[in-house]
Amino acid sequence: MTALDNPNSDLFDPNASSQEDAGPEPVVYLVDDQQAELDLLQRWCSQEGLKTETFNQAEDLLKLLHADSHGCVVADLRMPRLSGLELQAEMSRRELTIPVILVTGHGDAENCRAAFQQGVFDFIEKGFRHEEILHAINSAIRKHRRDRFRHQVRKEALDLLRKISPRETEVMLLLAGGSPLKGIAQELSISVQTASKHRGSIFTKLNIDNEVDLYKMLLAAEVNLDVGPAALIPPAP
Structure with missing residues (x-):
């Protein structure tokens, strides 16, 4: 455990x-x-x-x-x-x-x-x-x-976050910022259904159930949410 x-x-x-x-x-x-x-x-x-x-x-x-x-x-x-x-x-x-x-x-x-x-x-x-x-x-x-x-805790959180794809990272940041699926779809020029699929994939990969758990994991990973998707997750040592 x-x-x-x-x-x-x-x-x-x-x-x-x-x-x-x-x-x-x-x-x-x-x-x-x-x-x-x-x-x-x-x-x-x-x-x-x-x-x-x-x-x-x-x-x-x-x-x-x-x-x-x-x-x-x-x-x-x-x-x-x-x-x-x-x-x-x-x-x-x-x-x-x-x-x-x-x-x-x-x-x-x-x-x-x-x-x-x-x-x-x-x-x-x-x-x-x-x-x-x-x-x-x-x-x-x-x-x-x-x-x-x-x-x-940080190491375990980062190990999980490194499973997230670049597109899922974009969705994840918007979710963590409180954006609804409709807003995410508009922001990324994708359908609401696609945004929902990305959210489900993120939750599965991170073994979490909701946006609150997602925010907790990002806090545990001590990532800078202001740097943008490309630089969010540091590479594995």
Whole structure:
């Protein structure tokens, strides 16, 4: 069963339980060259029921992470070889979307600004309470679940939309815009019967029942309805 099997489900509510519960068990990847810091964070995470993996250097984490890694990374900003910022940059280069939380004993505005500009999820100074870091970790995990869910929904929607012919795409855009069959027929210089056949074919290919479901699917696919039929659906990667 796919995320689009029930077109009436709420695919866009960030608090929806289907999103919160989706995916494998998350892992908190802890990276710090100070073993005492790692042990403390691992103990706090374990008390929260979170699965962890620990690393003394970022290079070892990069050997393990892959596109399907789920959870979040908590890394020290300053490490002897690869810093936390350099780790984030390398993860971005590899298109690894798992959120990164940077912790540092040397917080300053410049590093904080650079971290957020680079896409770091959170930036926390050491000396934090365990409630603060656990809140950040749980927030990062929830965000990653939502992002993964939306990515999967978009992929499934685009896969279905790529089955639509160019003429059906024209009809589909007019349907999504609220045009009746008669209006579509006039706009495209076709008969009402032909417009109706195109609508039926679109609904069959997309496994939907009505225009509301069609609009939901276009929202899920995150397509730009203003670009016109030819550029509406991006090609498959």
